[in-house]
Amino acid sequence: xxxxxxxxxxxxxxxxxxxxxxxxxxxxxxxxxxxxxxxxxxxxxxxxxxxxxxxxxxxxxxxxxxxxxxxxxxxxxxxxxxxxxxxxxxxxxxxxxxxxxxxxxxxxxxxxxxxxxxxxxxxxxxxxxxxxxxxxxxxxxxxxxxxxxxxxxxxxxxxxxxxxxxxxxxxxxxxxxxxxxxxxxxxxxxxxxxxxxxxxxxxxxxxxxxxxxxxxxxxxxxxxxxxxxxxxxxxxxxxxxxxxxxxxxxxxxxxxxxxxxxxxxxxxxxxxxxxxxxxxxxxxxxxxxxxxxxxxxxxxxxxxxxxxxxxxxxxxxxxxxxxxxxxxxxxxxxxxxxxxxxxxxxxxxxxxxxxxxxxxxxxxxxxxxxxxxxxxxxxxxxxxxxxxxxxxxxxxxxxxxxxxxxxxxxxxxxxxxxxxxxxxxxxxxxxxxxxxxxxxxxxxxxxxxxxxxxxxxxxxxxxxxxxxxxxxx
Amino acid sequence: xxxxxxxxxxxxxxxxxxxxxxxxxxxxxxxxxxxxxxxxxxxxxxxxxxxxxxxxxxxxxxxxxxxxxxxxxxxxxxxxxxxxxxxxxxxxxxxxxxxxxxxxxxxxxxxxxxxxxxxxxxxxxxxxxxxxxxxxxxxxxxxxxxx
Numbered sequence: 099x100x101x102x103x104x105x106x107x108x109x110x111x112x113x114x115x116x117x118x119x120x121x122x123x124x125x126x127x128x129x130x131x132x133x134x135x136x137x138x139x140x141x142x143x144x145x146x147x148x149x150x151x152x153x154x155x156x157x158x159x160x161x162x163x164x165x166x167x168x169x170x171x172x173x174x175x176x177x178x179x180x181x182x183x184x185x186x187x188x189x190x191x192x193x194x195x196x197x198x199x200x201x202x203x204x205x206x207x208x209x210x211x212x213x214x215x216x217x218x219x220x221x222x223x224x225x226x227x228x229x230x231x232x233x234x235x236x237x238x239x240x241x242x243x244x245x246x247x248x249x250x251x252x253x254x255x256x257x258x259x260x261x262x263x264x265x266x267x268x269x270x271x272x273x274x275x276x277x278x279x280x281x282x283x284x285x286x287x288x289x290x291x292x293x294x295x296x297x298x299x300x301x302x303x304x305x306x307x308x309x310x311x312x313x314x315x316x317x318x319x320x321x322x323x324x325x326x327x328x329x330x331x332x333x334x335x336x337x338x339x340x341x342x343x344x345x346x347x348x349x350x351x352x353x354x355x356x357x358x359x360x361x362x363x364x365x366x367x368x369x370x371x372x373x374x375x376x377x378x379x380x381x382x383x384x385x386x387x388x389x390x391x392x393x394x395x396x397x398x399x400x401x402x403x404x405x406x407x408x409x410x411x412x413x414x415x416x417x418x419x420x421x422x423x424x425x426x427x428x429x430x431x432x433x434x435x436x437x438x439x440x441x442x443x444x445x446x447x448x449x450x451x452x453x454x455x456x457x458x459x460x461x462x463x464x465x466x467x468x469x470x471x472x473x474x475x476x477x478x479x480x481x482x483x484x485x486x487x488x489x490x491x492x493x494x495x496x497x498x499x500x501x502x503x504x505x506x507x508x509x510x511x512x513x514x515x516x517x518x519x520x521x522x523x524x525x526x527x528x529x530x531x532x533x534x535x536x537x538x539x540x541x542x543x544x545x546x547x548x549x550x551x552x553x554x555x556x557x558x559x560x561x562x563x564x565x566x567x568x569x570x571x
Numbered sequence: 572x573x574x575x576x577x578x579x580x581x582x583x584x585x586x587x588x589x590x591x592x593x594x595x596x597x598x599x600x601x602x603x604x605x606x607x608x609x610x611x612x613x614x615x616x617x618x619x620x621x622x623x624x625x626x627x628x629x630x631x632x633x634x635x636x637x638x639x640x641x642x643x644x645x646x647x648x649x650x651x652x653x654x655x656x657x658x659x660x661x662x663x664x665x666x667x668x669x670x671x672x673x674x675x676x677x678x679x680x681x682x683x684x685x686x687x688x689x690x691x692x693x694x695x696x697x698x699x700x701x702x703x704x705x706x707x708x709x710x711x712x713x714x715x716x717x718x
Binding site: 311 | 640641655656657662686687
C-alpha cells in the first residue's frame with residue numbers, strides 16, 4: 099500500500115482516501131464543519147486546512163486525496179493561522195447564544211472555536227439576523243446560528259432522497275431554508291439536527307429539556323423495525339431524553355428514521371400499564387400470579403409471542419410451554435400483513451422496513467410459526483408483547499377468548515385483555531435480536547425499570563413454582 | 572534543673588497574684604471595647620463580597636436567568652434544580668428554579684459561572700428556618716441584599 103507522512107508519522111492508505119480519513123488513522127484530528135463521512139465533499143467551510151509540501155498554498159484536507167510520498171503538516175504556523183482566520187469569519191455573525199442553545203456541549207463550532215479560534219473578537223458591527231421559517235414538527239430552526247456548511251442540503255439530496263433544503267441568495271445574504279418555506283417532508287428529518295455542526299437545526303422533541311453534557315449514554319439497538327439501526331439512548335435520572343443514531347456502516351451508516359428516534363416515548367408514557375391489572379382494577383403481584391395459575395392450570399395453551407421480544411425471552415417462553423403446558427402451540431405476531439421475513443421488504447431505499455418489530459428474523463430462527471397459521475385457539479390465550487408488536491391485530495382475531503397479556507401494554511390495548519402483567523420494554527432489558535439481514539445485535543439496559551414490573555423470565559418462573567411467593571423487588 | 576519557687580508563709584496565700592488578676596478582669600469588664608453586639612438591634616457590617624442568601628436578578632419583573640444549567644453543572648453540592656421551558660416568544664426560561672438551602676455550601680461558584688449575572692449571593696446571613704428549606708423561584712426573584 100502507498101504511504102504518506104502526516105505530522106511526521108508514516109501512514110498507509112488506500113488510493114482515493116482523503117486526508118481527513120488518513121489523518122484520523124494516524125491519530126491526527128483535523129477540525130471540520132462541512133465534511134461528513136456519509137456525504138459528498140464540497141470543501142466549503144475551509145476549516146480543514148493543512149499544509150502540504152511542494153504546494154504553494156494551504157489545501158483543504160477533505161477534498162485532497164492522499165498520494166504516495168505526500169508530506170502533510172497539520173500543526174504548522176500557516177495552518178494554525180489559517181484556521182484561526184476561518185474561525186473568525188465563521189463567528190462574525192454567530193450570535194454566541196450558547197447558554198440557551200441545545201447544541202451546546204456537543205457543538206462542533208464550540209469545540210473548534212475553543213481549540214482553534216481566538217478568545218477575542220475584533221469586529222464591532224451589528225450581527226446579521228434572520229426571520230426563521232417553520233420547519234415542521236421535528237426540527238426547530240435558528241438561522242442566526244448557521245455557518246452555511248450545507249450539510250443539511252447535501253443530506254436531503256444524497257441520503258433522504260428529497261431535495262427540500264436549499265441555499266437562497268448569495269454572499270452575506272445567504273439563507274439556508276426549505277423550498278418556498280414549506281415544512282420538512284422527509285421521515286428522516288431528525289438527522290438534520292444530528293449533522294448540523296451548530297445549533298441551527300435542533301430537535302423539537304429535545305428542545306430545552308436537558309443540556310447535552312448532563313446526559314448518560316447507553317449504546318443499544320432501535321426496535322422500531324427489523325432494520326436494527328444502532329442507536330444511543332441518552333438518559334439522565336432514569337428518564338430518557340432522546341435517541342441518536344450510532345455509526346454502523348453495515349446497517350444504518352450514520353442515520354436513523356424519525357419513527358425510531360421518537361419510539362422511546364411509549365416506554366415512559368402515562369398510559370403504559372405498570373401494575374398487574376385484572377379486568378379494570380390494579381392488583382398485587384401475588385394475586386396476579388395466583389389468578390394466572392388458576393386460569394392456565396397446566397392445560398395446553400395457545401401462546402402468542404410478539405416478534406419484538408428478545409431471543410432470550412422467546413427461548414424462555416418456549417421452554418416454559420414445553421415443560422409446563424405440553425401440547426401448547428406458539429405463534430409469533432408483529433405487524434399486520436408481514437408474517438414471514440420473506441414478506442419483510444424495505445419500505446423505502448433508505449432504512450425503513452415493513453416489519454415494525456425488531457426480531458422477526460430471530461423468532462423464525464427459533465422455529466416459531468406465524469400467527470397466520472393459527473387455525474384454532476384455546477379458551478385462554480397467553481399474549482406476550484414487547485410494546486412494539488401490533489396487539490390489536492391479534493385481539494380482533496381472538497374475540498370471545500380469554501386473553502392474558504404479559505409484556506408492555508398501554509391502557510387502550512389492555513381493554514380487550516382479561517388480565518395484563520407488566521413487563522420490561524426495550525429500554526429496560528438486555529437481550530439479543532436478529533435484524534432482517536440476520537446480524538445478531540445486543541440490546542442494552544439504559545434505565546432502571548419501575549419496581550412494580552417484572553421480567554418475562556421472572557413471571558414465568560413465579561408461575562411455574564408450586565407455591566406462589568413473590569419476593570420484594 | 573527546675574527553678575525553686577519562693578516559699579514563705581505570706582506567699583502561700585497568693586494574695587498579690589489574685590489582686591493582679593482581678594485588676595485585669597475588672598479593667599476588661601469596665602473599660603475595654605466589647606467583643607459582642609446586641610444582635611437584632613445592632614448589626615455588623617459585612618463585606619460586599621459576603622456570600623449569603625441567594626437571589627435571582629430580574630429586570631422589569633423578568634428574571635435574567637435563561638436556564639442554561641451552568642450553575643447546576645458547576646455546583647459542588649448539587650443543590651440547584653432547574654427545569655427549563657419555552658416562553659411564548661421562544662425564549663428559554665426556568666419554569667422551576669430551586670435551591671436546596673441546606674445542601675448549599677455557599678461557595679459562590681454558581682454566581683461565578685452564570686453568564687447572565689442572574690444568580691447572586693446577597694449579604695443576608697439570617698437564614699435559620701425551622702424546617703428543611705428549598706428556595707423556590709418566586710422566593711429567589713425577590714430582590715434582596717446588595718443589588
